[in-house]
Every structure is written in structure tokens, then in C-alpha cells.
Amino acid sequence: MFQILQKRKLNDSMTLMVVDAPLIAKKAKAGEFIILRVNEQGERIPLTIADYDREKGTVTIIYQIVGKTTMLLDQLNKGDAIRDFIGPLGKASELEGHKKAAVIGGGAGCAIAWPQAKALHAQGTKVDMIAGFRNRDIVILEDEMRAASDRLTIMTDDGSNGNKGFVTDALQKNIENGADYDLVVAIGPLVMMRAVCSLTKKYGIKTIISMNPIMIDGTGMCGGCRLTVGGKTKFACVDGPDFDGHEVDFDEAIQRSRTYSEMERAAARDFKCHLMEGVEHA
Amino acid sequence: MPDRNPKKTPMPEQEPDVRNKNFKEVALGYTEEMARGEAARCLHCKNQPCVRGCPVGVHIPDFIRSIAEGDYEGAYRTLKLTNSLPAVCGRVCPQENQCEHNCVRGIKGEPVGIGRLERFAADWHMKHGKEEESHGKPNGHKVAVVGAGPAGLTCAGDLAAMGYSVTVFEALHTAGGVLMYGIPQFRLPKEIVQKEIDTLRKKGVKIETDMVIGKVLTVDELFQKGFEAVFIGTGAGLPNFMNIPGEGLVGVYSANEFLTRVNLMKAYRPEYDTPIIRPKNVAVVGGGNVAMDAARTALRLGAEKVHIVYRRSEEQMPARREEVHHAKEEGVVFNLLCNPVEIRGDENGKVASIECIHMELGEPDASGRRRPVPIDGSNFRIPVDCVVMAIGNSPNPLVRSTTEGLEANKRGCIVVKDESMATTREGVYAAGDAVSGAATVILAMGGGKDAARSIDRYIQAKA
Ligand SMILES: Cc1cc2nc3c(=O)[nH]c(=O)nc-3n(C[C@H](O)[C@H](O)[C@H](O)COP(=O)(O)OP(=O)(O)OC[C@H]3O[C@@H](n4cnc5c(N)ncnc54)[C@H](O)[C@@H]3O)c2cc1C
Ligand SMILES: Cc1cc2nc3c(=O)[nH]c(=O)nc-3n(C[C@H](O)[C@H](O)[C@H](O)COP(=O)(O)OP(=O)(O)OC[C@H]3O[C@@H](n4cnc5c(N)ncnc54)[C@H](O)[C@@H]3O)c2cc1C
Ligand code: SF4
Ligand code: SF4
Ligand code: FES
Secondary structure, rough: OOOEEEEEEEEOEEEEEEEEEHHHHOOOOOOOEEEEEEEOOOOEEEEEEEEEEOOOOOOEEEEEEEOHHHHHHHHOOOOOOOEEEEEEEHHHHHOOOOEEEEEEEEEHHHHHHHHHHHHHHOOOOEEEEEEEEOHHHHHOOHHHHHHHHOEEEEEEOOOOOEEEEOOHHHHHHHOOOOOOEEEEEEEEHHHHHHHHHHHHHHHOOEEHHHHHHHHOOOOOOOOOOEEEEEOOEHHHHHHHHHEOOOOEEEEEEEHHOOOOOHHHHHHHHHHHHHHHHHHHHH | OOOOOOOOOOOOOOOOHHOOOOOOOEOOOOHHHHHHHOOOOOOOOOOHHHHHOOOOOOOHHHHHHHHOOOHHHHHHHHHHHOOOOOOHHHHHHHHHHOHHHHOOOOOOOOOHHHHHHHHHHHHHHHHHHOOOOOOOOOOOOOOEEEEOOOOHHHHHHHHHHHOEEEEEEEEOOOOOOOHHHOOOOOOOOHHHHHEEEEEEHOOOEEEEEEOOEOOOOOOOHHHHHOOEEEEEEOOOOOOOOOOOOOOEEEEEHHHHHHHHHHHHOOOOOOOOOOOOOOOOEEEEEEEOOHHHHHHHHHOOOOOEEEEEOOOHHHHHHOOOHHHHHHHHHOOOOEEOOOOEEEEEOOOEEEEEEEEEEEEEEEOOOOOEEEEEEEEOOOOOOEOOOOEOOOOOOOOOHHHHHHHHHOOOOOOOOEOOOOOOOOOOOOOOEOOOHHHHOOOOOOHHHHHHHHHHHHHHHHHHHHH
């Protein structure tokens, strides 16, 4: 069992948790993830290691509440424990040797982009961070992202913070204005990553994306997380989750990500109803 | 006088039409009367050919005699002398190629039902038997075991019995390896596996789940933590795909994923959150135990039609005879001498059909089996909404790639010295599917035993 030491709400649908996991904290690197299971009947879900403290032996996760498992997780509080917490899994990001990078996060993807920006920044790479959200109210990790970059641009779809547009608009503007990026890191919804990749391909800038297909074991055993990258089958949990964005077959990944969407919606709906019943009977 | 009946005492089973809709065990086990009747068929041959067919050398005529005499606990104790998981082996060993293959009674009729009797004695013990004696006298030495499948569990059990302090590190959240995540409930109830694992815990074996070795700790770090030897029993869990067009479509599973969702993650039980597609028409590609398990699982999830697609002929199928027979009884359709060439999808990227080509048998290949060759222009399609790839697994590279000096062969199997199971790294031993590639439970256990003996010798020589 893994104890929750801290819980902080970032916005209505996103929460940060600090979890006691000394063995994982000792090994964790940017780009790696953990798999957790809230309880005995629960699903195994992957979450990025957003931060870690080797000394205190803690691992930070940031999750968006999207379905049943993340709802269950969000019912736990400081002092409660998570049943299984497995990691660090995946390959650490390969970020060395770059002079100037744009790190782009889309919505919840910012939770995954932030540690990468931090790692780049810490090794002396100049970092422009571009974060996109639907509106001002759901902006997360603003201070953290600012601290991890030389320049932070926050874009909102509706312009409610003054910067209207998509992350690709901001990226294109920076490139046109002579930001000489030798690396772009883009993490967020698949369609966003696809848009970034088609832009950077035009400019010939190396682009790393972090894929998040459905996973079970996270050790290369089930093949459920497979993707086509450069025409070859790759397992995101052991060969990734970072890949060269110009090589990934996005169409296939988008289709596969919808495998269980109907069932997941039903599970979340039933679970919400169940919660409401509890409230009504209370 | 031995019973002269040329046939094995039949095993009571759930009716095919009933069992293909539930996950309860298919074979129900012998009653005491049946077991004694079957035991009476054994001739107690002096030269014991059956024993030579068993990879762990179970004292077969001895345990069968105890059953015939009604001393079931005695039979169990005899089994346990050489086999730490009799309830499992009695159910899943390919007996027809091993012990029963060599049985003299098989020359003019059916062999003695050794596996069934083994299962009977083990089940009897679970219900009525006494607690086993616990730990051997602690000898103060520490050994780490990586992987809680049959190889690792056997090695751990044997070492604990010799007095070692053993810790098993398992990547998944549950110990048992393929016994838990692969072989389905209807063939090997998970409660039985867990009982065997509880017994090990009582013997003092520590089992740490959620520990992916190579990631959270490396083999070198295990040595730094004071373990004097490391056993690697990480199995062959990496699923192979065919690399044909369409394997990325929604509804294509590896057998590992399909079975893991159902067995380990219990997708068939409503109180579990695991999602799984409930397909109507399924094609399972392959002809081994894994393929049979996937096909029969698909039926139980409610599929109307389940096809096996196998490129060789039935005689060449590696699956246990009994499983092929059960699958047929339950309504699985066998498309033999057929090979998939493409999986086709609908406009939403979901599986719509599998295109296959007929094959014929040509010249023998390296394995001595006649090689199947495609018949040009014989393509045909089977309409399906789900395809399960059960064409084999390879060893997972996680431990190998993070342990310097640990050599593997071209297929990724860890290289060991015969019998000692010593790898190319001092103090590191390995056995089971990680060494042999996908094989059998009993071979993995046999290897685990050999390794335990070598580890004991290695540590005692140093001490
Ligand atoms: C390597 C990796 C790292 C990730 N890191 C983070 C993270 O740091 N923070 C975070 O909020 N999320 C992260 N995710 C996504 C997270 O795993 C899913 O949001 C989670 O599994 C949803 O579970 P659920 O039961 O709550 O929702 P479900 O009911 O299972 O699904 C709800 C929605 O989420 C989608 N979904 C389901 N499973 C996944 C999945 N594995 N990946 C992506 N989408 C999925 C579904 O298609 C559906 O639209 C990561 C995924 C991967 C593979
Ligand atoms: C569906 C199916 C049906 C089968 N049916 C039969 C049958 O009827 N009869 C028969 O004899 N055989 C059968 N087999 C084969 C048999 O199950 C295997 O040969 C046997 O389980 C191998 O044992 P093992 O201990 O070597 O490995 P496994 O059982 O594979 O166990 C390996 C364990 O190591 C763990 N592990 C892997 N990597 C790591 C790591 N890095 N760190 C920590 N732990 C790790 C795994 O999670 C797993 O628990 C079947 C196999 C399958 C898949
Ligand atoms: S362990 Fe397997 S091979 Fe050996 S006697 Fe038992 S059933 Fe036969
Ligand atoms: S070969 Fe058959 S008959 Fe002979 S001892 Fe073995 S089980 Fe009995
Ligand atoms: S999650 Fe199972 S292979 Fe990647």
C-alpha cells in the first residue's frame, strides 16, 4: 500500500497527489510513468511521474478526472493509501544535447510536459513553454511551468486570458520570429500532437511526443499499448512513451484510443449515479 | 489383481453446452471411488517407465499405490517429495507426451490416468489434509527470486525448505505468473493457485508484488542489498504479432492481453472495472494451448462463433489433446491449414474480417514437421469482429538488458549451463520459459528445482 502524503486540487477536474514511494523516487527520471490500481477490483492505469523527491522518497502524480478509475482515485485523501503503485516504467526522455527547445502542453498534457521542461531547463537548454487550455479557469501549474522555462506562453481557445488561439499558432509565431528551436516536445491530446508534428515537419524541427495508449501491465507483456512508429510495431510502455512525432501513425493511434470509449462512458455514468444515490440516501 | 479395463476411468465434466457459458472448472475431478478404481489399473512396473516421462520424476507407482489403499494423504506426501504444485500439474501437464506417454497400459489401451490421480490426491489434501510442516532451519543466507511463475515459486519453495531466507519479486500485482494471468479459471481455478502460494508464504517465503526488476531495482542492486544469489524466472511474456496489415485495428488483441483482461483483471466479473470487447465472431490465430484457451474464453464471454485459424494440420497442433477435444465439444470451429494474410477493418477502424489463405504441407522443415506452404489464389475471408493473436511469446528483455554480463541467445532466451542453470553471471541462475522459450509448467518447475540445488551448492561452497 502506498500512502498519500499530500493532495491538492489544481482545477475542477485536475488533482495533484504526492505519494510515499521511496524505491520509485530513487530511480525516477523525466518521461517515466507509474501504473496504479486504486483497489482490488480496480483497473490498472498509467500516470506520468510529474515530480519526485529522492530524499523524501515521494513521487508526485497529476491526474485529470475522466473516468471511473480517476474518480475513485480522487475519492482518496491525504492519509489514505493506494493499493498498487508500480514503477518507474517506460524509457526516460532523451533530452540531452539540445540548445533551444519549445515544450508544448495541451490541457492535462501540461502535467506530463512540465517535468520534461524542468529536465531540459535544469540541463541548461533554453526552454520556451507553450501551454494550451480551453479557457482561463482551467489553467494549471502556471507557476511551476514559468519556473521551468525561460518564457511561458499560455493560450486559451476562447481568449479568456488575452491570448486567443491554439498552441500551434503560438509555436508558428515563435518560429517565424526566429526562435531557433532544435527540439520541440509536444504533449497533449492526439489531435493536438498531430497538428504540432505537421507544423514542425514543415520546418524540419525534431519533435518528441509522449504517447498514452491504453495499457495494462506496462512491462511489454500484453501488447495492448502497441503503436505503429516508422512502419514498425512498438510497445509504448517499454519502447516509449516518448517517440519521434514525425514517425507515429496518428490515425491508427486515434482509432485505438477509442476502443473502450462506450464502455468507459457507461462505467463512469453508473459510478456517478451510484455516488448520487449515496448522496440522496445520506 | 490389477483392473483389466482398457479405458481410463472417465472424468466427470460439465456438459459442453452448459460449460461454454460459464467460467467454472470444466473437469470436476474424481470421487474417491473413481480414484481407487483408476489406481487399481496401475501394474506397478518394476522399471517404472512412467517416472522417466515426468520432468520432475514424481514417484508415480508409489503415490498411485497409496491411493489404491485409500491413504490419500500419503499419496499427497509422496507427490510433494518431487512436485511442489501437484494440484496445478495434475490439471495442466501435457500428460499424453510425458508420464502417460510412457505408461505400459497405454500399449494396449489407454494409459493410467496419472494426471487425474495426481489432481485427486492434491485436491483431497486441500480439503481434508493437514497443514504442512513449515520452514527448514534458517541458515542465515539470503536469495532473491525474480518472477513468481512456476519456475520462481518452485525454486523459492525448495530453497526455503533448505533454510534459506527467500524473497520473490513479482512485476504484477499478483503472484503466480501464467498460472494467474494466462491459463483460464475454467481450466485452473485461481483459488488453487493462491492456496499453493499461501502454502509457500507459510513456509517463510516473502513475496513482494509490484516490483519490476530491471526498473525499480536491478539485479546488481539485489546483490548490493545482501542477496547472495539471484534466480531469474521471468518467463516468456512478450507477445509476437504476425506483422500483417490490420493488426492495429480496434478488436485485435494479443492472447496475453485478452487472457490477462479476463483472468488476472477478471473482466468477466461485473464487480471488476476491467473493460473488454464482447465480440460476436472471433478468430483466434494459433494452435497451442494459448490459442485453445483464448478461443474457449471468447465463447464464455458470449461469442456466437469462434474460429481457430492454424497454418498446419491437427496432428501438428502443439496444444494438449484434451484441450483440443474440449474446444471442439464446446463448438469452436477449426480452420486448419489456413494462414491469415490481412485483417480488414470497417470505416471506424474496427475489425470486420480476417483474410486467410489455404496452405498445403510441403517438405519437412528444421523442426521435422512438414512445412506449410500457401496455395496461390486460395484466399477467403471470415467475417469477425475480433481477432486474437496466439502465435507465441518470447522472453521479455527487461532484466536481460539491465544486467551486464547476462548473455542471451538470438531468440532472447537466457543462456545457462546444462543442469546447473547457472547463467553467464556469477551467482545468477535462471530457468523456465525465460531460458527455454515458451514451454510447459512442469519443465519450468523442473528447472526451478535444478537451480535451487545449484544455488545451494554455490552458496555453501562460498560460506
Ligand atoms: C504513459 C501514460 C502516461 C499518462 N499520464 C497521465 C497523467 O500524468 N495525467 C493524466 O491525467 N492522465 C495520464 N494518462 C492518461 C490516464 O492513464 C487515463 O486518463 C486514465 O487511464 C483514465 O482512466 P479512467 O478509468 O479514469 O477513465 P476511463 O473510463 O478508462 O477513460 C476515460 C477516458 O480516458 C481515455 N483513456 C482511457 N485510458 C486511457 C489511457 N491509458 N490513456 C489515455 N487515455 C485513456 C478514454 O478513451 C476515455 O476517453 C497517461 C497515460 C499513459 C499511457
Ligand atoms: C494461455 C496459456 C496456457 C498455457 N497452458 C499450459 C498448459 O496447459 N500446460 C502447461 O504445462 N503449460 C501451459 N502453458 C505454458 C506455461 O504456463 C509456462 O510454460 C509456464 O508458466 C512458465 O513458467 P515460468 O515460471 O518460466 O514463467 P511465467 O509463468 O511466465 O512467470 C514469470 C513471472 O515473472 C514475472 N516477471 C516478468 N518480468 C519480470 C520482472 N522484470 N521483474 C519481476 N517479475 C517479472 C511475470 O510477471 C510472471 O509472473 C500455457 C501458457 C499460456 C500463456
Ligand atoms: S508432474 Fe506432470 S508429468 Fe509428472 S507425473 Fe504429474 S502429471 Fe505426469
Ligand atoms: S507405467 Fe503405468 S502401469 Fe506401469 S507403473 Fe507406471 S503408471 Fe503404473
Ligand atoms: S502495457 Fe502491456 S505491453 Fe505495454
